[in-house]
Each structure stands twice: as C-alpha cells, then as structure tokens.
Amino acid sequence: MADPLLSFTDRGIYCAEGGFYIDPWRPVDRALITHGHSDHARWGHGSYLCTDRALPVIRHRLGDISASGIAYGERRRIGGVTVSFHPAGHVPGSAQIRVERGGEVWVASGDYKIEADGLSEPFEPVRCHTFITESTFGLPLFRWQAQAVVAAQIASWWHTNAAEGRVSILAAYGLGKAQRLMSMLPDGAGPILTHGAVEQTTQILRDQGYALPETLRVTADISAKSHPGALVIAPPSALGTAWARRFGPVSEAFASGWMALRGIRRRRGLGTGFVISDHADWPGLNAAIRETGASRVFVTHGYTGPFRRWLEEQGYDAGIVETEFGGEEADSTPEGDAA
C-alpha cells in the first residue's frame, strides 16, 4: 500500500509527494494556508499559498512573506499531487484544501461553517475519500440559531442601550466575526464605531470589495457625547479596559459560540453573550461530513475524543489528529480562540 496522501507530523499536516504542509505550526519551506487566523497562518514559513481572497489580510498580518494567491476551484499541480482551494464559509477568503493523487481525494477542512453569513464565500461541500474536519464545537450541546435571529437579539440590545443612554460595546474576533456582525445588523440606533485593530482588517476587506457598511475608527476625539447610541465593535481584550471606559456608561457583550455555555459566560464576568459562531455546530459538522461522502474522517481542533467516538459509532473509520496543543477542552476555551 502506498504511503497515505497526507500524514500528521509534529509540524502539521504534511503531503510528502507535494512537499508541502497545510496550516503548519512550526516553520516549514512550503505552507498551504486555509485562512488568516493566527492559529492557522503562522509566521516563518519559506513560502505561502492561500486563496487570493485571503492573501491581503495574511500579508497584512505576517508582513514581508513570500506568498501567492490562487482562485477558488483552480487546480494546481504541486509535485505528484493536484491541489485546489474551496470555500469553507468560515471567514472571507477561507478555504478547505483538496489534495488529489491518482483519483484518491483528501480534503482538509480548516475551520468552516455551513450557514451562509452573507459575507464569506459560502461553504461548498467537496466529495472526498478522507476528510480532515475541525471539531471546535463537536458536541451536541452546540446548536446555533439562524443568523437573522441573533441579529435581531443584538439589534434589540443595542436599541435598549441607546434608549437608556449607554454605549454598546460588542466584543468579537477581529478577522471575520467583527465584519460579519457589522454586515448582518440592520440599521441600528446609532453609528458603528470600531477599535483600531478591527478597523484595519475591515478596511482591507472593504478595499477587496466585500460589502461592508460604513464604520468609524475610535480616535481620541470620539466619545459617547459625540456619537450617542453608538455600537462599538472591539476585540475581546478591550473589554473592561481604560479604552472602554472612555465611553462612560456602557453595556458590554461578547459574540461567540462559547457564549452558549452559561458557565463560560459567567466566568468571563459577562452578563450578555450572543451565541454566534463562525464554526459549524453539531448538526452542521455531521451534515458536512455526510455530504463529503468520505468513509474515513480525521478529527482535529476541539472535542476530538468524543467526536471521533461518535463518528465511529455512525460507521466511519475515524481518527484523531493531535495538534501542537494536544489537550481538548483546555485549548478550546474562548481565550484567544476565533470561535
């Protein structure tokens, strides 16, 4: 039997015949990158290949790198294999990576979600024999409501805050979630302001042609007085800081799939949490795996142990890909996670 098309090494997912790694976490010569989040696009590789939609943000984040872009669906020969990138629906520009050799197909999902968010290129099921799936929310506890329902909840919170004279500060991951929120919200009670870290990424995406509403970067002269009823989108690290206090009376909330769990919400001292994720929920993961038609599934990033066992009981040949940060729950806690 030939060597497996992709293997799992201590640097990441490796394709020996193509001589490349997918989302490696230690420096390698040649890296194929699914999307720009920092746990997938790391610094220090010899060359980077990602979708042309993801490239501007990755360049912005990693600086002077040797990188090139590829269009969704374009097939490219690398060594003895053919690769192509397909929409993952996770964030703008994100991809699943398909690798083929002599009719055998593997797909590495990267991070993905099923629901079309109106901004990211919608998830595209790719038929394959072996599917490497993320499992960030791989427990039946996680079941998302439709985006429109959450948008209405956030809008109502924003309106109430504005009516009671408070600025709304909504914490969200800076690449993807922040832009998804601003594009999904109906016209609100006031202007949308952004933290500097959010605005930079937003501007890059806007320049690429993604349909994003007008936002205003918070600068020293901006306050609750100058912009009453504002909604401020900021990274989670900005909550409860001097930066947030400049707005006077505020209401803070966090938008993340982790907000589904009351314990996590309370531990973070957050009264208000909006459950909205750029990862697939339990029904989404199961549906996505079914649609690939794969008979073998490797599980990574998340509740790998229980999810693998579940898939095995559903009749799949299932295994686990250990990542550098081996533990499951400990690493999928919200701190620093793009959930």
Next chain:
Amino acid sequence: MKRFVHLFNALDSTTKTGAKTAALVDYFRTAPEPDRVWTIALLSGRRPKRVINASELRLWAAEVAGIPLWLFEESYAIAGDLAETIARLLPPPEAEQDPTLDTIIRSLIALAGRAQAERRAFVTASWASLGTDERFLFNKLLTGGFRMGVSQGLMTRALAQVTGVDEAVMAHRLMGNWDPARTGFAALTQEGGAGDGAQPYPFALASPLEDLPENLGPPDDWLAEWKWDGIRGQIIARPSTFAIWSRGEELITDRFPEFAPLQDHLPPGTVLDGEIVAWAGALPLPFAELQKRIGRKSVPKKLLAEAPAHFLAYDLLELEGADMRSAPLSTRRARLEAVLATLPPGLPISASPVARGDWAALTAQRAGAREKMAEGLMLKRLSSPYHTGRKRGDWWKWKLDPFSVDAVMIYAQSGHGRRANLFTDFTFALRDGNDLVPFAKAYSGLTDAEFAEITRWVGKHTQERFGPVRRVTPELVFEIGFEGIQASSRHKSGIALRFPRMLRWRRDKAVADIDTMDALRALLRQETGQPPAAGPPRPPKDN
C-alpha cells in the same frame, strides 16, 4: 414561566446589586401572586422535594435527544450543569406553552410517589412544550441546587421596597417553616409565614477579623467567647411550641432528642442562640463525632451515648415573649446567665464560657484554642444589638491559623457551573517512602487567574484520563490548609481532614520539597492520640 425566566436572566446578566434589586422589585410588583410566593421560597432555600432523580433525568434526556448516554455524559462534563446540559441537548420544542411557575411546581409536587412511567411522561411532555431558557429553569426545579445569584438579604430588601415593610421585620417574617403551597403573598409579607409560633429570628453573623485586635479599641468594650466548631442553632421555647432551628433554617428538633427536656424548664417565651456540640462532659468532642448525627432523622441509642449533644448558649433573643434583640449584648448576656441559673442541674445546656483579659492575654488564650476544642475566639461588642445577618463591625470571628502542609497535585477535574471548563477540583498527595499517597481534595483558595493558568498547564501535562478526571505530572506544589484532623477508615491515607483548601500555590517549591505522610501521622497523634486507620481495601489494580 416566561416571567420567571425574565427575572432569572435579568439577575444572571448583571453583577450590580442595584440592577438585581430593581429586577426583583419589578418582579414582585408584577408577577402573579402565587408565583411570587414560590420565588421567595426558592430564593430562601425552600425548594420543593425532588421527585425525579438525576440518573432518571439523564436517561430520559439522552433518549429524547437521540444520543448515547456516554455522549450525554461527555456533554455534561463540558457544560458542568445538568439542567443546562439537558436544556441544550433536547430537540427544539414542538409547541411552546407558558404555564405559570405555580402550575409547574404544583404539578411536580403531585408527582411524588407516582410510577416512573407517569413521571417520565410529565417530564418529557414539559420538555416538548418549553423553550430552551424555560427548560433550563424547569430542570433546575427538578434537579435542585437552585441558585439565582441573589442573596436572601437582597430579596428581603426588594420585598421591603415593594411592601413598605422595614427590612429587618421582613427578614423575620420570612423565617421559619412556612409552606409556600399554602401561604399567600400578602399574608407572608404582612404577617409572616409561620403561623405556628415556632418562627426563629434571623441569625446574626460574624466577619473574619483580619486586623489586629488592638485596633478594636479597649478590650473592656468587648466580650470574648470561644468559637466552637459545631452546629449553630436557635432554641425556641414558647408556650405550646418547642423547636430547634439550624442556621440554614432547617428544623432539627427531632435530631437532638436530648434537648426535649428543656421545654419543661426554660421559662415560656425564651429564644436562645448558641452552638450544638457533641459533648465529652467538660469539652466538646471533635466535629466529626457530631457529624455522624447530622442527616439522621432518628438517632440510634449507641450514637446518643457516644456523641451526646450539648447546647452552648451565647445569646438571648427573646425573654418572656419579648424581642430582646435591640438590647445591648451586655444586658442580653446577663439575662441569659440568669435564665440558665434557674435551670435544674443535669440538663444538656450551659452558657458558652467567656475568655477574659487584655488583648495580649486574649491573644495568648486564642493560641491555646485547640486544647479547648475551639477554633479560636469570637469578639462581640458589648454595646451592640443583635443584628440581622452579617453587619460588619460588632461581631468578629478571630480564628486560629489553619494547620498546613505542602503537597503536590496529582489529579485534576473541571469544576461546575461558573467554573465549568476550568480545572478547579484537585487531589493532592504527600510523600510516603517512594510513593505519593493522596490525602486531600480541595477546590478553593486560588484566584480565577491562577485556575486559568493551571487549566492550561493541565492540558499539556495530562498523563491519563478517567472520564472527567485527569492524572497529571506530579509537579505543582500547593500549601494545603485545614482546620482539623481525624483518623478515617474511608480514606486511603487513613486520615480525614476538616475543611481542606489551598492556601497558596507554592511556585517556589518542587515536588522534592513536599511534606511526608509521616509528618501528617505525627500531627494526628499529637492532636487526637489516635493512629491512622487502616485504609479501605484496595482494588488490585489501584496503585
């Protein structure tokens, strides 16, 4: 139910006292009256009896959710809350309904003693008709542990605002053994719920003394008593009523039959505050002896002889039917001693002894508290009234520093509720020759930031998993404090500790620096004169 969910969410989404009070006031003004009474009952620990046990609930929920039981358990380990786990795992409701809290609780009460099929039918039908938030609270009613992040004091304040009744008066009205199923809102808040004359007073509570006693002013202003490690209790002797209440407002009269003769001798209309201890004639026995009697509805003769109960009285709250709480402590204590002096000898009651002297002398006596079987001293201001609840400034508990040993963490388990997904429950070991022997579990004493750091560490240092428990590399050293030590055949180490907790994380120490089991055994002999008990028989693979 939606009205109640709205209240719960309002309380759950803020840490600000003002916002919580406002939410309660709004609820007590607008909710249906029977629902208000149940809410008061729930917030003051008067939860209806459990009619469904947790293993039934797990099974039914897994069946309805269409998942195997192991996956249910994995989910529970992550969510850390059974009620929440079930609420999230069930499929969306078929047709949502909004029964009142009163309707739901009365239906639950009616289920007691019914066949399993009938109870299952009710629970699953309720799940199918409730939204996720309503289900969560419905499950909370089923599983117990109903906590709403609101102290009884805050609820009392809100009720006082709504009704215009003084807060302390309201606190007293809500005490005692009233039945929410048969008490109206107006009657409860205007007259008080327990109409049987057995109503206790709200207990006065002390704060820990963190400062030097010298800063409390002249010692003559203070009464120093021993601080006992027993059960805080209130004895009510009123005409035609005799009752003993625990601090948790539990009626414990029948558990301590020794005190029954007091009703014939205490003057009618007497209420005493004090400590119930197991008695060795002149001094209390260790708390562990008293503990054997807790939780027993009736006490076998053997225990009555081995651990006879005694009441160490330290306050007089009612005399000849008159509320004495506003009188100064000096007066109450004098009257207390006068009342006790009228009792015939041989009754299981005495005035809790007083320690005397200047601060230096009291400091020295406190150091010898363990010989008196006490935890330290209580300092109470002689001019102070008997407060409702904890009011800082007049009552201080001045406890001895705990015993402590340095130990290494060997197992970690994630916590529940607010601490789900954080490793917070640890098992610690001491060195015994070449082995590490587990001797204590603890889950308190560290900051959230420390727990978060240890959680990340556990993720990278897990050696083995047993369900939710991780065996970790024995590397992290903690100073473990505890209040008492006893021989125990139920523990592998042969030793049981009272109230172990983490005093600090000793980052400066390595596993080579931890204490030994021999040191703990020596402490046990020194404190109790006992050798450690032989541990439980070990299963063959357990090493």
